[in-house]
Amino acid sequence: MANRFRGGVHPDDSKLTSTQAIRRLDQAQFLILSLSQHIGAPSRPVVSVGDRVLKYQSIASPGGFVSMALHAPTSGTVKAIEPAPHPSGRFVTAIIIEPDGLDEALDLTGNADPGLSGGPEAWKETIRDSGIVGMGGAAFPTHVKLSPPEDKPIDLVIANGVECEPYLTADHRLMLETPDEILEGLFLAMEIVGAKKGIVGIEANKPDAAQVMRKADLPDGVSIQILPVMYPQGAEKQLIQALTGREVPTGGLPMDVGVVVQNVGTLAAMNQAVRQGRPFVERVMTLGGPLPAGPGNYAVSIGTPLSHVVEQAGGLKGPAARLINGGPMMGQALAGLDSPVTKGTSGLLAFGPGELRQLRQRACIRCGSCVKVCPASLLPHTLGNMVEFQIFDQLRDFNINDCIECGSCAYICPADRNMVQFIRQGKAELLAMAGK
Amino acid sequence: MSTVLAPSPHVRSSVTVETAMYGVILALLPGVLVGAYYFGINALRVMAISIIACLAFEAMALKVRGKDLSPLKDGSAFLTGLLLAMNLPSGIPSWMVVVGALVAIGIGKQVYGGLGYNPFNPALVARVFLLISFPVALTSWPVPKPLSLSLDTITGATPLGEMKTSLLMEGNVGAAAKMNLIDPLIGNMGGSLGEIGALALALGGIYLLARKIISWHIPVSFLGTVFAMTGVYWLIDPTRYAPPTFHIVTGGLMLGAFFMATDYVTSPVTGKGMIIFGVGCGALTVFIRLFGGYPEGVSFAILLMNAATPIIDRYTRPRVFGYPTRKEARA
Numbered sequence: 001m002a003n004r005f006r007g008g009v010h011p012d013d014s015k016l017t018s019t020q021a022i023r024r025l026d027q028a029q030f031l032i033l034s035l036s037q038h039i040g041a042p043s044r045p046v047v048s049v050g051d052r053v054l055k056y057q058s059i060a061s062p063g064g065f066v067s068m069a070l071h072a073p074t075s076g077t078v079k080a081i082e083p084a085p086h087p088s089g090r091f092v093t094a095i096i097i098e099p100d101g102l103d104e105a106l107d108l109t110g111n112a113d114p115g116l117s118g119g120p121e122a123w124k125e126t127i128r129d130s131g132i133v134g135m136g137g138a139a140f141p142t143h144v145k146l147s148p149p150e151d152k153p154i155d156l157v158i159a160n161g162v163e164c165e166p167y168l169t170a171d172h173r174l175m176l177e178t179p180d181e182i183l184e185g186l187f188l189a190m191e192i193v194g195a196k197k198g199i200v201g202i203e204a205n206k207p208d209a210a211q212v213m214r215k216a217d218l219p220d221g222v223s224i225q226i227l228p229v230m231y232p233q234g235a236e237k238q239l240i241q242a243l244t245g246r247e248v249p250t251g252g253l254p255m256d257v258g259v260v261v262q263n264v265g266t267l268a269a270m271n272q273a274v275r276q277g278r279p280f281v282e283r284v285m286t287l288g289g290p291l292p293a294g295p296g297n298y299a300v301s302i303g304t305p306l307s308h309v310v311e312q313a314g315g316l317k318g319p320a321a322r323l324i325n326g327g328p329m330m331g332q333a334l335a336g337l338d339s340p341v342t343k344g345t346s347g348l349l350a351f352g353p354g355e356l357r358q359l360r361q362r363a364c365i366r367c368g369s370c371v372k373v374c375p376a377s378l379l380p381h382t383l384g385n386m387v388e389f390q391i392f393d394q395l396r397d398f399n400i401n402d403c404i405e406c407g408s409c410a411y412i413c414p415a416d417r418n419m420v421q422f423i424r425q426g427k428a429e430l431l432a433m434a435g436k
Numbered sequence: 437m438s439t440v441l442a443p444s445p446h447v448r449s450s451v452t453v454e455t456a457m458y459g460v461i462l463a464l465l466p467g468v469l470v471g472a473y474y475f476g477i478n479a480l481r482v483m484a485i486s487i488i489a490c491l492a493f494e495a496m497a498l499k500v501r502g503k504d505l506s507p508l509k510d511g512s513a514f515l516t517g518l519l520l521a522m523n524l525p526s527g528i529p530s531w532m533v534v535v536g537a538l539v540a541i542g543i544g545k546q547v548y549g550g551l552g553y554n555p556f557n558p559a560l561v562a563r564v565f566l567l568i569s570f571p572v573a574l575t576s577w578p579v580p581k582p583l584s585l586s587l588d589t590i591t592g593a594t595p596l597g598e599m600k601t602s603l604l605m606e607g608n609v610g611a612a613a614k615m616n617l618i619d620p621l622i623g624n625m626g627g628s629l630g631e632i633g634a635l636a637l638a639l640g641g642i643y644l645l646a647r648k649i650i651s652w653h654i655p656v657s658f659l660g661t662v663f664a665m666t667g668v669y670w671l672i673d674p675t676r677y678a679p680p681t682f683h684i685v686t687g688g689l690m691l692g693a694f695f696m697a698t699d700y701v702t703s704p705v706t707g708k709g710m711i712i713f714g715v716g717c718g719a720l721t722v723f724i725r726l727f728g729g730y731p732e733g734v735s736f737a738i739l740l741m742n743a744a745t746p747i748i749d750r751y752t753r754p755r756v757f758g759y760p761t762r763k764e765a766r767a
Contacts, residue, residue: 006757011447089441166447237757250758323439328446335441349446357448362510363552365453368705377754381705399756407445414452415552421443 003245005238007375008230009408011166011329013205017288018169020296022177025312027099031303032084033059033070034094037342038139040066045095051078055105056279059095062128068141068343069131072097073281073301075104085305085338087325087345094340097303111277120192123274130273131280131343136160136171136234136263137326139344142270145262146192148255154193158243159186159200161209161264162227162234165327167288168347171264173297174284175202175209178268179216185267187219188274193260198222200264201243203229231329232406236261238375250402285309285341289324291316291350300341306348307337322356324349329407359416370409370419376402380409384422392429400426453551456700457511459649463640464518464695470623470633475526476584479629483521485530489537490517497546512551516540519559522630522691523735524566527578527589532570536562556742557702560735567735577626594626595686599678600731612678620685631688641694650698653710654717658693659684661718669726677726689721692734702742709745709752716741 035042043060053059053072060070076099083091111126118126128143148154159182163171175182186198198219202210204226213224227233227242237248239261246257254261262270265284272278281302288295293314300309306325310316324331325339326346370380376399383400386392403423410419471479494513498505507513520540524533543565544558545551567574575597578589593601595612602610619625623633631637644650662683669677683689688696697703697717704713717737724733755761 009449011445011449241757247758250756252758320439322442322446324446328444330444331446332444333439333441333446335439351446356446357450359442359448360506362453362507363550365456365552365700366703366705367456367700368710369451371705371754372707376757378756379705379753399759402756402758405444410443411445411447412449412451414449414456416448416452418443420445424443 003242004228005230005233005241005375006377007373007408008232008238009373009411010229011231011411013229014166015169015172015205016167017286017295017297018172018206020169020173022173022284022297022299024299025304025309027074027101027103027301028304028308029098030079030305031073031097031099031301032094032305032340033097033303034084034086034092034340034342035060035070036086036092037302037344038068038133038141040064040068040141042093043068043070045081047078047095049078049080052076053078053097055103056108056281057106058279066141066144068133069129069279070095071131071279071281073303074099075102076100085340087332087334087339087342089335108277112275113277114275116274123188124192126274126277127270130269130278132266132269132273133280133343134263135265135269135283135344135346137330137344137346139342142262142266145260146189148193148260152255153258154195154255154260155258156197156199156244156260157186157189157193157195158239158259158261159198159264159267160234160236160239160261161200161202161206161213162239163206164203164229164231164234165329165331165346167349168286168327169288170284170286170297170346172206172209174265174268175206176212179213181268181271182264183213183216183219183222184275185262185269185271186222188270189260189262189267190219190221195260196221199243200224201227201239203227203233205229232375232404232408235375235404235406237404250399280343283341283343283345285345286347287313288347289349289351290355291318291320291352293317302341302343304341305337306334306339306341309341309348310337310350316350318352320350321353322351329411330405361417362415364417365415367414369412369414373408373412375406375408376404378403380419380423383426384417384419387422387426387429392426392433395426395430400430403427453510453512456649457515459647460644460695461511461515461518463643463649464522464630466636466639467522467630467633467691468518470636471522471526471629473582474580474623474632475578475629476581476586478526478578478584478587478589481530481587482524482526482528482533482629483518485533486521486524486537487514487517489534490514490520490541493538493541494546497541498550501546503550507550510551513541516545516558519695520562523559523563523628523688525574525577526629527576527591528573532566532573536566539565552701554701555745556739557696557699560696560739563735564739579626580624580632592626594731595620595682596725596731597626603676608675609678612682613674615682617681617685625686628688631691634685634690637690637694641690644694644698650694651707651710653707654698654703654714655693657711657714658697658717659689661715662689662721665719665722666726683722683725687725687732688734692717692721692738696734697738697741702745704745704748704752706749706752706754709748712748712752713741713745716744
């Protein structure tokens, strides 16, 4: 491979659950379907408290173009529409459904297009109406990504099977267990955006997945490419650079260089939506870290409280000191397990006391490690120092907004500096200054 | 359940300030042993006083500044003490070492806010302060005498000093032209107690490179520049200029190139910047050695380049991802 992305780090990948086949968990006592579990405007409820809903029934419609529909993951009753726990730590309005245990589903045959006779425009509508968002973590509405303006021709769709975050193995399992769904989804995406080429990018620590994908029935123009293990290769811009050498311009999107990137889970969900008419009501997530008694990969209904996932998988082996929604590099620390699985929940990690290194933040010693590993070629130490000493006016000159918050700088920092925190604060200060 | 709400990333590499500092100290061990072998108990005296004094002044400064004493354990004051000792002749009076430690920690480091904020290498600030203040004591080089337990010493000249004298008196480099290089390689020459064993110091340097505590940029560009420039002068006139091999193994070059110029805090942060820094150190060293008043110029060269570090950093900022390259911007 001639290309690689700039910078990057090598955290221990800790892919301890990669041999655990995807298992389905029992339905929880109640589901919390947040109206904001994606990037964009909140969804608008189309059901009322007391309504009985069927599995797959639409319960909220998109609140704008960059927004998303929501569907009931099982049959039951709408108990409330009220502020409820959200992974962000805030309370966000959610539709609370109490499952009735019957799992009675809508007939999907009317929406299904098994022979793919509908054509790209119809498929895109189905994808939008099925509530599909990017499953890699950012939860950006998929139909928006599949709607590049006409002056941005797309020649390549990348299926992102990199899963560069340590611990997470949900995408790995999906590639092993349902390679055809992913490839068919990739075919659909290529048809929709008019791309002739497709690449499935997989890191070298998943050789079995690459092998399974290679043996599967590859659509025309699709190749499987193995990438050397390096974080944050799964970030869109870095993956594009690694696979094509193209650099997404600052402030731009992958479509500016003729590329659309979709996570492998998203592609599988797209395929199910189009061929079977099945809306996005369930996803695969990794339960990992040293603390869960039953670490593994679980297919769970959207809205399932995280506490239910943990309990169903055997609980925790001891008191948790750190709970992480997502991977350990970019995931968010949680105060508890009250919040639900959302469409962007790739994993839940639990660590006990002393299982993560105790940090002691000190002054920057200018070792230059962060400069070397920054995939955006920034000077993270300078940005961190500027924020620490409240010199905000130069942050823009030092390109703070080009930071993707991958955390490579903080990972490598010998002075344990909370670089990502500094940079987020700096970005917020700039926004506040612009607002004045 | 009480969980920590820390910002990402939640996993961190195991490399810390301490691993770097103690790694450098470990890498200095071969050089320390050579110094102790040739200068005996005096070398140990200077090292012990310098390290203890640096730690004591660090503790006092932290106390005065109202800080907790945890930085004492980060290894930086210990390292400054050791490096200062290695930059001093083994016969130096003990009180001068203490003054040096005060300058290193007080003026070189803590007035700026401690580790990370100092613009100049603290050990070199102290060495140059002592050199200017006490020129005789700082240039009285004990003659190597293996495993000596005596505090009394006979002093002689360093090879670089001899060369300078010969140039002034005779108009040629004298013995330097055909000096056997085995002695400086193993440490059997006059000089500061920690700069004499080029091989031992290089061994430590290679250890630092292997552990990735330092990168190749500064030592290679520094040594390479000295070698290339002295080589050119030597080819032009071998009677007035010593061979490049002589320049590489004598004086404080190895210590400077691997251990002093590579100080994180006072050197540039990008590879490109480090190369400019190393070339600058090398060129200034050569100019001072060949044309300056002092026989040796490594300390001055590094300090001058320390001063240039902010501007080097400013002009070697990497091109940010997604911005046009310089070539593209011109087109």
